[in-house]
Amino acid sequence: MSLHRKHDSGRKASDAIYASSDLSLSVPKHKIPRDESSPRTAYALIHDELLLDGNSRQNLATFCTTWMEPEALTLMNECIDKNMIDKDEYPQTAEIEARCVHILADLWNSPAGSNTIGCSTTGSSEAAMLGGLAAKWRWRARMRAQGKSIDKPNLVCGPVQVCWHKFGQYFDVEVREVPVEGDRLLMGPEQAIARCDENTIMVVPTLGVTTCCQYEPVQAIAQALDNFEKSAGLDIPIHVDAASGGFLAPFCQPEIVWDFRLPRVKSINTSGHKFGLAPLGVGWVVWRDHADLPEELIFHVNYLGGDMPTFALNFSRPAGQIVCQYYNFLRLGFEGYKKIQNACYHTAQHLAAELDKMGPFRVIHDGRGGLPAVCWTLTEGAGHGFTLYDVSDRLRARGWQVPAYSMPAKREDLVVQRILVRHGVSRDLGDLLLEDIRRSIAILEKHPVSHPLTENEAGGYNHN
Numbered sequence: 435m436s437l438h439r440k441h442d443s444g445r446k447a448s449d450a451i452y453a454s455s456d457l458s459l460s461v462p463k464h465k466i467p468r469d470e471s472s473p474r475t476a477y478a479l480i481h482d483e484l485l486l487d488g489n490s491r492q493n494l495a496t497f498c499t500t501w502m503e504p505e506a507l508t509l510m511n512e513c514i515d516k517n518m519i520d521k522d523e524y525p526q527t528a529e530i531e532a533r534c535v536h537i538l539a540d541l542w543n544s545p546a547g548s549n550t551i552g553c554s555t556t557g558s559s560e561a562a563m564l565g566g567l568a569a570k571w572r573w574r575a576r577m578r579a580q581g582k583s584i585d586k587p588n589l590v591c592g593p594v595q596v597c598w599h600k601f602g603q604y605f606d607v608e609v610r611e612v613p614v615e616g617d618r619l620l621m622g623p624e625q626a627i628a629r630c631d632e633n634t635i636m637v638v639p640t641l642g643v644t645t646c647c648q649y650e651p652v653q654a655i656a657q658a659l660d661n662f663e664k665s666a667g668l669d670i671p672i673h674v675d676a677a678s679g680g681f682l683a684p685f686c687q688p689e690i691v692w693d694f695r696l697p698r699v700k701s702i703n704t705s706g707h708k709f710g711l712a713p714l715g716v717g718w719v720v721w722r723d724h725a726d727l728p729e730e731l732i733f734h735v736n737y738l739g740g741d742m743p744t745f746a747l748n749f750s751r752p753a754g755q756i757v758c759q760y761y762n763f764l765r766l767g768f769e770g771y772k773k774i775q776n777a778c779y780h781t782a783q784h785l786a787a788e789l790d791k792m793g794p795f796r797v798i799h800d801g802r803g804g805l806p807a808v809c810w811t812l813t814e815g816a817g818h819g820f821t822l823y824d825v826s827d828r829l830r831a832r833g834w835q836v837p838a839y840s841m842p843a844k845r846e847d848l849v850v851q852r853i854l855v856r857h858g859v860s861r862d863l864g865d866l867l868l869e870d871i872r873r874s875i876a877i878l879e880k881h882p883v884s885h886p887l888t889e890n891e892a893g894g895y896n897h898n
């Protein structure tokens with residue numbers, strides 16, 4: 435092909451887009467192009483490149499929203515110019531954010547008359563940082579008042595999402611993570627207490643553990659900490675990581691006591707963009723009482739007009755996600771959320787039952803009790819001639835992303851595969867997937883793999 439420069443070639447507005455000279459060249463990848471492109475061309479180039487991202491609806495690894503109502507898309511568009519931080523310029527957006535905090539506090543049984551306080555964040559990760567910082571500051575004040583050292587804070591948790599390792603690393607807090615052991619894939623009360631001391635700023639149970647999809651027993655842990663306070667004289671607060679469970683348990687498992695009904699629970703985070711059904715980019719953190727959020731962490735700025743208290747890692751932030759969170763609350767109501775989440779549980783349970791029947795799999799989480807998800811491993815003993823990484827790889831050929839991964843420390847030998855059932859993963863879509871899993875194992879059984887794929891070769895999945 436002859437080399438030619440774009441401006442030589444006399445582009446015309448009427449050119450068929452893929453015949454235009456702009457699209458006959460490959461675009462620069464690491465340098466800003468010298469010349470402008472037409473919006474139509476630039477759009478086509480980027481749109482086409484994004485085709486390779488795959489189809490988010492078939493991504494069963496993610497916990498995040500991948501289906502939205504058209505009205506939510508309209509609201510997102512209408513909010514594209516709204517900056518969440520600018521509460522003076524956009525007072526109604528600020529009001530909507532405050533309403534969401536109150537709605538969540540109420541769903542989490544914040545005691546009547548309590549002075550609940552909270553805010554939106556970009557997701558559970560930022561919310562975890564804020565909850566963790568508040569706990570660290572409260573602990574420091576307590577230790578200083580007793581004339582004790584504040585050099586070695588720690589937090590106690592089970593198999594946590596990576597955000598808690600980040601929190602520990604970024605803010606200098608030792609993370610005492612209870613290793614999983616045998617069939618115990620969670621932190622129990624005994625293991626938590628065994629790691630607590632006067633430097634423990636908080637215990638962090640997870641409502642919906644990323645790796646096994648089960649709920650950690652918050653109430654039993656709170657009870658054990660009550661007893662520990664009586665015997666050791668240490669009053670250790672709980673922060674619940676309810677990234678997923680915070681939008682599930684209130685609707686589907688109201689009998690599980692995990693929230694502000696437990697006086698020891700001082701703060702809770704959740705992801706609006708997971709089972710909150712909001713578009714990507716919103717999380718929430720709520721404190722039981724104003725007193726649980728140290729005043730020194732709140733900054734007051736006046737340069738946007740008015741006095742604006744802020745506690746956040748970010749400053750400017752889009753408002754659409756928060757507005758859509760409120761849209762979901764209004765649109766669905768309690769019964770609507772319950773109906774959607776229950777449908778997910780039923781689909782998960784159906785998938786679990788069918789996977790169990792296939793033969794080579796042992797189901798570890800069947801969509802009962804924890805998240806609407808299924809988690810399984812290969813049956814022990816029998817030489818299968820393939821790994822779950824191979825199954826995962828075959829499913830990718832049909833566009834499905836079904837992650838295979840190993841469990842955390844002490845059970846790295848246990849490799850599992852997991853499906854998250856979210857709003858938009860219908861029973862029928864589930865059945866299509868089951869067909870593809872059956873086909874995959876039939877082929878793998880007929881053509882055993884001589885060199886099974888390893889975790890790295892199968893392509894890393896993050897557990898978001």
Ligand SMILES: *Cc1c(COP(=O)(O)O)cnc(C)c1O
Pocket residue numbers: 497556557558559560595597640642643644675676677678705717897898
């Ligand atoms: C997803 C998740 C997080 C991180 O949340 P983001 O909203 O993705 O920042 C933290 N903890 C748990 C248990 C999660 O499932």
